[in-house]
Amino acid sequence: MKLNIKKWGINGEGIGFKDRKPVFVKGAIPEELVDVKIEKRFEHYSNACLIKVLKSSSYRRFSPCPHAQCDGCALMHVNYKGQCQMKASILKQALAKYANYNGKIEPLVKNNSVFGYRNSCKLPVKKRNGEIQTGMFKAGTQKFLPIDRCLVHEKELERVRSELLICLRKYNVPCLEGDGQGLRHIVIKEFEQKIQIILVSTPMHFSQSMIQDILNLENVCSVWQSIKIHDSVDIFGSQMNFLGGQRNMILHIDNLKLELLPRSFFQLNTSQAKNLYRTVREWLGPCESLVEAYSGIGAMSLLCAPKAKQVYGIEWINDAVQNANANAKNNGFDHVYFKQGDAASLFSKIDKVDALIVDPPRSGLDSPMKKAILKKQPDQILYVSCNPSTLAKDIADLKTVYAVERIRPFDMFSQTQHVETIVSLRRIQSKK
Numbered sequence: 001m002k003l004n005i006k007k008w009g010i011n012g013e014g015i016g017f018k019d020r021k022p023v024f025v026k027g028a029i030p031e032e033l034v035d036v037k038i039e040k041r042f043e044h045y046s047n048a049c050l051i052k053v054l055k056s057s058s059y060r061r062f063s064p065c066p067h068a069q070c071d072g073c074a075l076m077h078v079n080y081k082g083q084c085q086m087k088a089s090i091l092k093q094a095l096a097k098y099a100n101y102n103g104k105i106e107p108l109v110k111n112n113s114v115f116g117y118r119n120s121c122k123l124p125v126k127k128r129n130g131e132i133q134t135g136m137f138k139a140g141t142q143k144f145l146p147i148d149r150c151l152v153h154e155k156e157l158e159r160v161r162s163e164l165l166i167c168l169r170k171y172n173v174p175c176l177e178g179d180g181q182g183l184r185h186i187v188i189k190e191f192e193q194k195i196q197i198i199l200v201s202t203p204m205h206f207s208q209s210m211i212q213d214i215l216n217l218e219n220v221c222s223v224w225q226s227i228k229i230h231d232s233v234d235i236f237g238s239q240m241n242f243l244g245g246q247r248n249m250i251l252h253i254d255n256l257k258l259e260l261l262p263r264s265f266f267q268l269n270t271s272q273a274k275n276l277y278r279t280v281r282e283w284l285g286p287c288e289s290l291v292e293a294y295s296g297i298g299a300m301s302l303l304c305a306p307k308a309k310q311v312y313g314i315e316w317i318n319d320a321v322q323n324a325n326a327n328a329k330n331n332g333f334d335h336v337y338f339k340q341g342d343a344a345s346l347f348s349k350i351d352k353v354d355a356l357i358v359d360p361p362r363s364g365l366d367s368p369m370k371k372a373i374l375k376k377q378p379d380q381i382l383y384v385s386c387n388p389s390t391l392a393k394d395i396a397d398l399k400t401v402y403a404v405e406r407i408r409p410f411d412m413f414s415q416t417q418h419v420e421t422i423v424s425l426r427r428i429q430s431k432k
Protein backbone atom coordinates (compact mmCIF):
# COMPACT_ATOMS: atom_id res chain seq x y z
CA MET A 1 0.00 0.00 0.00
CA LYS A 2 1.27 3.49 -0.85
CA LEU A 3 1.33 6.03 1.96
CA ASN A 4 2.25 9.71 2.22
CA ILE A 5 4.10 10.36 5.46
CA LYS A 6 2.74 13.50 7.10
CA LYS A 7 4.47 13.89 10.46
CA TRP A 8 6.87 12.49 13.04
CA GLY A 9 5.85 10.03 15.72
CA ILE A 10 7.19 10.32 19.27
CA ASN A 11 9.37 7.23 18.79
CA GLY A 12 10.96 8.48 15.57
CA GLU A 13 8.50 6.75 13.22
CA GLY A 14 6.86 8.45 10.27
CA ILE A 15 3.07 8.81 10.48
CA GLY A 16 0.75 8.61 7.48
CA PHE A 17 -3.05 8.33 7.45
CA LYS A 18 -5.33 5.64 6.05
CA ASP A 19 -9.10 6.14 6.42
CA ARG A 20 -8.26 9.07 8.73
CA LYS A 21 -6.50 6.78 11.19
CA PRO A 22 -2.74 7.10 11.82
CA VAL A 23 -0.40 4.49 10.40
CA PHE A 24 2.99 4.34 12.17
CA VAL A 25 5.89 3.38 9.91
CA LYS A 26 9.30 2.73 11.48
CA GLY A 27 12.07 4.09 9.25
CA ALA A 28 9.84 6.49 7.28
CA ILE A 29 10.34 10.26 7.25
CA PRO A 30 7.75 13.06 6.85
CA GLU A 31 7.12 14.15 3.23
CA GLU A 32 8.16 10.76 1.90
CA LEU A 33 5.99 8.56 -0.27
CA VAL A 34 6.47 4.98 0.86
CA ASP A 35 5.26 1.51 0.08
CA VAL A 36 4.21 -0.22 3.36
CA LYS A 37 2.60 -3.40 4.60
CA ILE A 38 0.18 -3.17 7.54
CA GLU A 39 1.49 -5.45 10.29
CA LYS A 40 -0.97 -4.87 13.11
CA ARG A 41 -4.31 -3.10 13.24
CA PHE A 42 -5.64 -1.53 16.46
CA GLU A 43 -8.91 0.28 17.00
CA HIS A 44 -7.53 3.77 16.44
CA TYR A 45 -4.28 3.22 14.55
CA SER A 46 -2.09 0.63 12.77
CA ASN A 47 1.57 -0.27 12.62
CA ALA A 48 3.10 -0.90 9.22
CA CYS A 49 6.51 -2.01 8.00
CA LEU A 50 8.39 -0.07 5.39
CA ILE A 51 8.84 -1.98 2.14
CA LYS A 52 10.23 0.70 -0.17
CA VAL A 53 10.80 4.44 -0.20
CA LEU A 54 9.18 5.71 -3.40
CA LYS A 55 9.94 9.41 -2.89
CA SER A 56 12.77 10.16 -0.50
CA SER A 57 13.09 13.01 2.03
CA SER A 58 16.14 15.29 1.81
CA TYR A 59 16.75 14.25 5.45
CA ARG A 60 17.27 10.59 4.49
CA ARG A 61 20.79 9.17 4.64
CA PHE A 62 22.36 5.75 4.46
CA SER A 63 22.57 4.46 8.06
CA PRO A 64 26.22 4.51 9.19
CA CYS A 65 25.49 1.84 11.84
CA PRO A 66 26.09 -1.80 10.88
CA HIS A 67 23.72 -3.07 13.63
CA ALA A 68 20.31 -2.15 12.23
CA GLN A 69 18.57 -4.82 14.36
CA CYS A 70 19.64 -3.21 17.64
CA ASP A 71 16.94 -0.51 17.43
CA GLY A 72 18.73 1.56 20.07
CA CYS A 73 18.98 4.59 17.77
CA ALA A 74 15.72 5.25 15.92
CA LEU A 75 17.14 8.03 13.73
CA MET A 76 20.28 6.50 12.22
CA HIS A 77 18.65 6.83 8.76
CA VAL A 78 18.05 10.59 9.28
CA ASN A 79 20.75 13.23 8.81
CA TYR A 80 21.51 15.56 11.71
CA LYS A 81 19.49 18.45 10.29
CA GLY A 82 16.50 16.10 10.08
CA GLN A 83 17.08 14.78 13.61
CA CYS A 84 17.01 18.33 15.01
CA GLN A 85 13.86 19.11 13.01
CA MET A 86 12.26 15.91 14.36
CA LYS A 87 13.04 16.76 17.98
CA ALA A 88 11.81 20.35 17.70
CA SER A 89 8.67 19.10 16.00
CA ILE A 90 7.72 16.39 18.53
CA LEU A 91 8.22 18.84 21.40
CA LYS A 92 6.00 21.39 19.65
CA GLN A 93 3.35 18.74 18.89
CA ALA A 94 3.32 17.45 22.49
CA LEU A 95 3.03 20.93 24.02
CA ALA A 96 0.22 21.88 21.64
CA LYS A 97 -1.65 18.59 22.09
CA TYR A 98 -1.46 18.12 25.85
CA ALA A 99 -0.80 21.60 27.27
CA ASN A 100 -2.52 23.68 24.57
CA TYR A 101 0.73 25.67 24.39
CA ASN A 102 1.46 27.22 21.00
CA GLY A 103 3.90 29.90 22.13
CA LYS A 104 7.60 30.38 21.60
CA ILE A 105 10.10 27.52 21.89
CA GLU A 106 13.76 28.52 21.72
CA PRO A 107 16.02 26.83 19.13
CA LEU A 108 17.29 23.35 19.99
CA VAL A 109 20.80 23.37 21.50
CA LYS A 110 22.76 21.09 19.18
CA ASN A 111 25.16 18.40 20.29
CA ASN A 112 28.80 19.08 19.38
CA SER A 113 29.61 15.37 19.10
CA VAL A 114 26.76 13.60 17.38
CA PHE A 115 28.63 10.28 17.57
CA GLY A 116 30.81 9.03 20.43
CA TYR A 117 29.01 11.10 23.09
CA ARG A 118 27.71 8.43 25.51
CA ASN A 119 29.75 8.35 28.72
CA SER A 120 28.32 5.04 29.90
CA CYS A 121 27.30 1.70 28.44
CA LYS A 122 25.42 -1.30 29.83
CA LEU A 123 26.12 -4.39 27.80
CA PRO A 124 24.68 -7.87 28.25
CA VAL A 125 27.20 -10.68 27.82
CA LYS A 126 26.71 -14.17 26.43
CA LYS A 127 28.93 -17.06 25.40
CA ARG A 128 28.82 -17.97 21.73
CA ASN A 129 30.90 -20.89 20.49
CA GLY A 130 32.51 -20.96 23.93
CA GLU A 131 33.66 -17.32 23.78
CA ILE A 132 32.23 -14.38 25.76
CA GLN A 133 30.69 -11.68 23.63
CA THR A 134 29.10 -8.34 24.45
CA GLY A 135 25.92 -7.29 22.77
CA MET A 136 22.60 -5.61 23.23
CA PHE A 137 19.07 -6.82 23.62
CA LYS A 138 16.88 -6.10 20.62
CA ALA A 139 14.60 -3.25 21.72
CA GLY A 140 11.75 -4.45 23.92
CA THR A 141 12.95 -8.09 23.93
CA GLN A 142 15.48 -10.35 25.63
CA LYS A 143 16.94 -11.39 22.25
CA PHE A 144 20.75 -11.07 22.46
CA LEU A 145 22.44 -9.40 19.49
CA PRO A 146 26.24 -9.58 19.48
CA ILE A 147 27.60 -6.09 18.88
CA ASP A 148 31.28 -5.31 18.76
CA ARG A 149 31.14 -1.56 18.22
CA CYS A 150 28.61 1.15 18.94
CA LEU A 151 28.86 4.52 17.19
CA VAL A 152 27.33 6.57 20.00
CA HIS A 153 29.63 5.29 22.78
CA GLU A 154 32.67 7.39 23.65
CA LYS A 155 35.77 5.95 21.97
CA GLU A 156 37.40 5.17 25.31
CA LEU A 157 34.43 3.00 26.31
CA GLU A 158 34.83 1.01 23.12
CA ARG A 159 38.57 0.54 23.66
CA VAL A 160 38.08 -0.63 27.25
CA ARG A 161 35.21 -2.89 26.25
CA SER A 162 37.39 -4.85 23.82
CA GLU A 163 40.32 -5.03 26.28
CA LEU A 164 38.00 -6.13 29.08
CA LEU A 165 36.58 -8.88 26.85
CA ILE A 166 40.08 -10.24 26.25
CA CYS A 167 40.58 -10.34 30.01
CA LEU A 168 37.24 -12.05 30.73
CA ARG A 169 38.01 -14.63 28.03
CA LYS A 170 41.48 -15.26 29.47
CA TYR A 171 39.90 -16.15 32.84
CA ASN A 172 37.05 -18.03 31.15
CA VAL A 173 34.46 -16.21 33.25
CA PRO A 174 31.09 -18.02 33.11
CA CYS A 175 28.12 -16.08 31.72
CA LEU A 176 24.53 -16.86 32.75
CA GLU A 177 24.52 -20.44 31.56
CA GLY A 178 22.53 -23.66 32.12
CA ASP A 179 22.95 -23.52 35.93
CA GLY A 180 21.76 -19.89 35.98
CA GLN A 181 25.10 -18.66 37.39
CA GLY A 182 27.60 -16.19 36.01
CA LEU A 183 28.18 -12.75 34.55
CA ARG A 184 25.08 -10.96 33.24
CA HIS A 185 26.18 -7.51 32.14
CA ILE A 186 29.17 -5.27 32.08
CA VAL A 187 28.73 -1.57 32.78
CA ILE A 188 31.49 0.83 31.77
CA LYS A 189 31.50 4.54 32.64
CA GLU A 190 33.92 7.24 31.56
CA PHE A 191 34.49 10.66 33.09
CA GLU A 192 37.54 12.82 32.44
CA GLN A 193 39.50 9.94 30.88
CA LYS A 194 39.00 7.71 33.91
CA ILE A 195 37.06 4.46 33.55
CA GLN A 196 34.90 2.60 36.04
CA ILE A 197 33.87 -1.01 35.42
CA ILE A 198 30.96 -2.77 37.11
CA LEU A 199 30.59 -6.52 36.63
CA VAL A 200 26.93 -7.45 37.12
CA SER A 201 26.68 -11.11 38.05
CA THR A 202 24.96 -13.72 40.17
CA PRO A 203 26.81 -14.36 43.50
CA MET A 204 30.24 -15.51 42.29
CA HIS A 205 33.91 -14.99 43.00
CA PHE A 206 36.25 -13.20 40.61
CA SER A 207 39.93 -14.05 41.08
CA GLN A 208 42.20 -11.35 42.51
CA SER A 209 44.52 -11.72 39.53
CA MET A 210 41.69 -11.03 37.08
CA ILE A 211 40.64 -7.90 39.02
CA GLN A 212 44.28 -6.76 39.02
CA ASP A 213 44.49 -7.35 35.25
CA ILE A 214 41.36 -5.22 34.77
CA LEU A 215 42.74 -2.47 37.01
CA ASN A 216 45.93 -2.53 34.92
CA LEU A 217 44.00 -1.65 31.75
CA GLU A 218 44.81 1.88 30.64
CA ASN A 219 42.77 4.55 32.51
CA VAL A 220 40.67 2.05 34.49
CA CYS A 221 40.26 3.58 37.96
CA SER A 222 37.86 1.19 39.69
CA VAL A 223 36.18 -2.21 39.52
CA TRP A 224 32.90 -3.10 41.25
CA GLN A 225 30.70 -6.15 41.34
CA SER A 226 26.93 -5.82 41.45
CA ILE A 227 25.25 -8.99 42.67
CA LYS A 228 22.02 -9.52 40.81
CA ILE A 229 20.14 -12.77 41.34
CA HIS A 230 16.81 -12.19 39.58
CA ASP A 231 15.91 -10.47 36.33
CA SER A 232 14.59 -6.96 36.89
CA VAL A 233 14.33 -3.63 35.08
CA ASP A 234 17.09 -2.18 37.25
CA ILE A 235 20.46 -2.99 35.70
CA PHE A 236 22.01 -3.49 39.16
CA GLY A 237 21.11 -5.96 41.89
CA SER A 238 20.69 -5.08 45.55
CA GLN A 239 24.33 -5.56 46.59
CA MET A 240 27.31 -3.59 45.27
CA ASN A 241 30.81 -4.83 46.18
CA PHE A 242 33.90 -2.69 45.73
CA LEU A 243 36.68 -4.81 44.18
CA GLY A 244 39.51 -2.33 43.77
CA GLY A 245 40.84 1.07 42.66
CA GLN A 246 39.22 4.34 43.82
CA ARG A 247 35.60 4.22 45.00
CA ASN A 248 34.29 7.42 43.44
CA MET A 249 34.64 8.80 39.95
CA ILE A 250 35.41 12.51 39.77
CA LEU A 251 33.81 15.04 37.48
CA HIS A 252 34.30 18.81 37.22
CA ILE A 253 31.60 21.26 36.21
CA ASP A 254 32.88 24.84 36.09
CA ASN A 255 34.42 25.39 39.53
CA LEU A 256 32.68 22.38 41.13
CA LYS A 257 34.37 19.07 41.80
CA LEU A 258 31.82 16.27 42.03
CA GLU A 259 32.11 12.65 43.09
CA LEU A 260 30.02 9.82 41.77
CA LEU A 261 29.39 6.24 42.95
CA PRO A 262 28.29 3.54 40.47
CA ARG A 263 24.63 3.59 41.51
CA SER A 264 24.31 7.38 41.29
CA PHE A 265 22.63 8.71 38.20
CA PHE A 266 24.45 11.06 35.87
CA GLN A 267 23.32 12.28 32.44
CA LEU A 268 24.70 10.19 29.56
CA ASN A 269 26.13 13.11 27.64
CA THR A 270 28.57 15.00 29.84
CA SER A 271 29.11 18.03 27.65
CA GLN A 272 25.39 18.63 26.95
CA ALA A 273 24.60 17.98 30.63
CA LYS A 274 26.91 20.89 31.48
CA ASN A 275 25.07 23.13 28.98
CA LEU A 276 21.75 22.07 30.45
CA TYR A 277 22.82 22.74 34.04
CA ARG A 278 24.29 26.14 33.14
CA THR A 279 20.97 27.10 31.55
CA VAL A 280 19.13 26.12 34.74
CA ARG A 281 21.57 28.31 36.71
CA GLU A 282 21.08 31.21 34.29
CA TRP A 283 17.25 31.01 34.33
CA LEU A 284 16.87 30.65 38.08
CA GLY A 285 16.06 33.95 39.77
CA PRO A 286 17.61 34.80 43.16
CA CYS A 287 15.64 33.15 45.95
CA GLU A 288 15.61 32.46 49.68
CA SER A 289 14.71 28.80 49.62
CA LEU A 290 15.49 26.53 46.66
CA VAL A 291 14.44 22.88 46.45
CA GLU A 292 15.72 20.43 43.87
CA ALA A 293 13.65 17.26 43.60
CA TYR A 294 15.12 14.20 41.85
CA SER A 295 18.54 15.70 42.52
CA GLY A 296 20.96 12.83 41.72
CA ILE A 297 24.47 13.82 42.86
CA GLY A 298 23.30 17.41 43.35
CA ALA A 299 24.98 19.05 40.35
CA MET A 300 22.18 21.55 39.66
CA SER A 301 21.66 22.44 43.34
CA LEU A 302 25.36 23.13 43.76
CA LEU A 303 25.69 25.18 40.58
CA CYS A 304 22.67 27.24 41.70
CA ALA A 305 23.72 27.42 45.37
CA PRO A 306 25.18 30.96 45.18
CA LYS A 307 21.72 32.24 44.11
CA ALA A 308 19.85 30.90 47.16
CA LYS A 309 20.04 31.35 50.94
CA GLN A 310 19.12 27.71 51.53
CA VAL A 311 19.12 24.72 49.18
CA TYR A 312 17.49 21.39 49.86
CA GLY A 313 17.79 18.39 47.50
CA ILE A 314 15.64 15.24 47.45
CA GLU A 315 16.72 11.97 45.88
CA TRP A 316 15.83 8.36 46.57
CA ILE A 317 19.07 6.57 45.63
CA ASN A 318 21.12 6.42 48.81
CA ASP A 319 24.53 6.49 47.11
CA ALA A 320 23.56 9.59 45.12
CA VAL A 321 22.49 11.36 48.32
CA GLN A 322 25.78 10.38 49.96
CA ASN A 323 27.63 11.80 46.93
CA ALA A 324 25.50 14.96 46.91
CA ASN A 325 26.13 15.74 50.60
CA ALA A 326 29.87 15.09 50.17
CA ASN A 327 29.83 17.29 47.05
CA ALA A 328 28.19 20.12 49.02
CA LYS A 329 30.77 19.82 51.81
CA ASN A 330 33.81 19.44 49.53
CA ASN A 331 32.78 22.50 47.53
CA GLY A 332 32.35 24.59 50.68
CA PHE A 333 28.55 24.98 50.71
CA ASP A 334 27.14 24.71 54.20
CA HIS A 335 23.68 25.96 53.21
CA VAL A 336 23.04 23.01 50.86
CA TYR A 337 21.63 19.75 52.20
CA PHE A 338 20.33 16.57 50.54
CA LYS A 339 17.92 14.05 51.95
CA GLN A 340 17.08 10.52 50.87
CA GLY A 341 13.44 9.76 50.14
CA ASP A 342 10.49 10.11 47.82
CA ALA A 343 10.26 13.52 46.17
CA ALA A 344 6.55 14.09 46.83
CA SER A 345 6.52 13.03 50.46
CA LEU A 346 9.62 15.01 51.47
CA PHE A 347 8.70 18.06 49.37
CA SER A 348 5.25 18.28 50.94
CA LYS A 349 6.89 18.53 54.38
CA ILE A 350 9.04 21.56 53.56
CA ASP A 351 7.70 24.83 55.02
CA LYS A 352 8.80 27.45 52.55
CA VAL A 353 9.83 27.03 48.92
CA ASP A 354 10.52 29.98 46.61
CA ALA A 355 11.96 28.07 43.69
CA LEU A 356 11.84 24.44 42.65
CA ILE A 357 13.97 22.49 40.21
CA VAL A 358 12.55 19.14 39.08
CA ASP A 359 14.23 16.57 36.83
CA PRO A 360 11.99 13.51 37.13
CA PRO A 361 12.32 10.16 35.33
CA ARG A 362 10.60 9.64 31.93
CA SER A 363 7.25 9.03 33.61
CA GLY A 364 7.20 12.69 34.72
CA LEU A 365 5.86 14.05 38.01
CA ASP A 366 3.59 11.68 39.90
CA SER A 367 0.25 13.01 41.10
CA PRO A 368 1.28 13.39 44.80
CA MET A 369 4.17 15.58 43.59
CA LYS A 370 1.90 17.71 41.43
CA LYS A 371 -0.55 18.07 44.34
CA ALA A 372 2.29 19.13 46.63
CA ILE A 373 3.51 21.69 44.06
CA LEU A 374 0.03 23.19 43.70
CA LYS A 375 -0.17 23.42 47.48
CA LYS A 376 3.28 24.96 48.09
CA GLN A 377 3.17 27.14 44.98
CA PRO A 378 6.85 28.14 44.60
CA ASP A 379 7.29 31.35 42.54
CA GLN A 380 9.38 29.63 39.88
CA ILE A 381 9.70 26.03 38.68
CA LEU A 382 12.51 24.89 36.43
CA TYR A 383 11.34 21.64 34.90
CA VAL A 384 14.05 19.51 33.23
CA SER A 385 12.48 16.73 31.21
CA CYS A 386 13.57 13.86 28.99
CA ASN A 387 10.05 13.12 27.77
CA PRO A 388 8.02 15.78 25.90
CA SER A 389 4.69 13.97 26.41
CA THR A 390 4.87 13.70 30.20
CA LEU A 391 6.34 17.21 30.36
CA ALA A 392 3.40 18.62 28.42
CA LYS A 393 0.84 16.68 30.48
CA ASP A 394 2.44 17.92 33.70
CA ILE A 395 2.42 21.53 32.45
CA ALA A 396 -1.29 21.10 31.70
CA ASP A 397 -1.89 19.88 35.26
CA LEU A 398 -0.02 22.87 36.73
CA LYS A 399 -1.67 25.38 34.40
CA THR A 400 -4.17 26.78 36.89
CA VAL A 401 -1.27 28.29 38.85
CA TYR A 402 1.71 28.40 36.44
CA ALA A 403 2.44 29.93 33.03
CA VAL A 404 5.26 28.96 30.72
CA GLU A 405 8.02 31.56 30.76
CA ARG A 406 10.72 29.96 28.57
CA ILE A 407 11.33 26.65 26.83
CA ARG A 408 14.65 25.42 25.46
CA PRO A 409 15.20 21.93 24.00
CA PHE A 410 18.59 20.19 23.98
CA ASP A 411 19.88 17.37 21.82
CA MET A 412 21.52 15.11 24.40
CA PHE A 413 20.98 11.82 22.61
CA SER A 414 21.85 12.27 18.93
CA GLN A 415 20.80 9.46 16.56
CA THR A 416 17.90 8.65 18.89
CA GLN A 417 14.40 10.15 19.05
CA HIS A 418 14.93 11.48 22.57
CA VAL A 419 14.92 15.18 23.39
CA GLU A 420 15.75 16.92 26.65
CA THR A 421 13.95 20.15 27.54
CA ILE A 422 14.07 22.88 30.16
CA VAL A 423 10.92 24.83 30.89
CA SER A 424 10.73 27.78 33.24
CA LEU A 425 7.30 28.09 34.81
CA ARG A 426 6.21 31.18 36.74
CA ARG A 427 3.39 31.41 39.27
CA ILE A 428 0.57 33.54 37.83
CA GLN A 429 -1.65 33.80 40.87
CA SER A 430 -0.77 35.26 44.24
CA LYS A 431 -0.26 32.53 46.84
CA LYS A 432 -3.37 31.25 48.57
Ligand SMILES: C[S@@+](CC[C@H](N)C(=O)[O-])C[C@H]1O[C@@H](n2cnc3c(N)ncnc32)[C@H](O)[C@@H]1O
Pocket: 265, 266, 267, 293, 294, 295, 296, 297, 298, 299, 300, 314, 315, 316, 317, 320, 341, 342, 343, 344, 359, 360, 361
Ligand atom coordinates in the same frame (compact mmCIF):
# COMPACT_ATOMS: atom_id res chain seq x y z
C1 LIG B 1 16.59 12.09 35.37
S1 LIG B 1 17.48 11.75 36.86
C2 LIG B 1 18.05 13.36 37.26
C3 LIG B 1 19.17 13.43 38.24
C4 LIG B 1 19.88 14.77 38.36
N1 LIG B 1 18.98 15.87 38.37
C5 LIG B 1 20.94 14.91 37.28
O1 LIG B 1 20.77 15.72 36.38
O2 LIG B 1 21.93 14.20 37.34
C6 LIG B 1 16.19 11.43 37.96
C7 LIG B 1 16.63 11.15 39.37
O3 LIG B 1 15.47 11.03 40.18
C8 LIG B 1 15.63 9.97 41.10
N2 LIG B 1 14.24 9.58 41.45
C9 LIG B 1 13.38 8.89 40.68
N3 LIG B 1 12.18 8.82 41.29
C10 LIG B 1 12.29 9.49 42.46
C11 LIG B 1 11.38 9.79 43.52
N4 LIG B 1 10.10 9.38 43.49
N5 LIG B 1 11.81 10.51 44.56
C12 LIG B 1 13.10 10.95 44.61
N6 LIG B 1 14.01 10.70 43.63
C13 LIG B 1 13.61 9.98 42.57
C14 LIG B 1 16.46 8.96 40.35
O4 LIG B 1 17.15 8.13 41.25
C15 LIG B 1 17.41 9.86 39.56
O5 LIG B 1 18.58 10.15 40.27
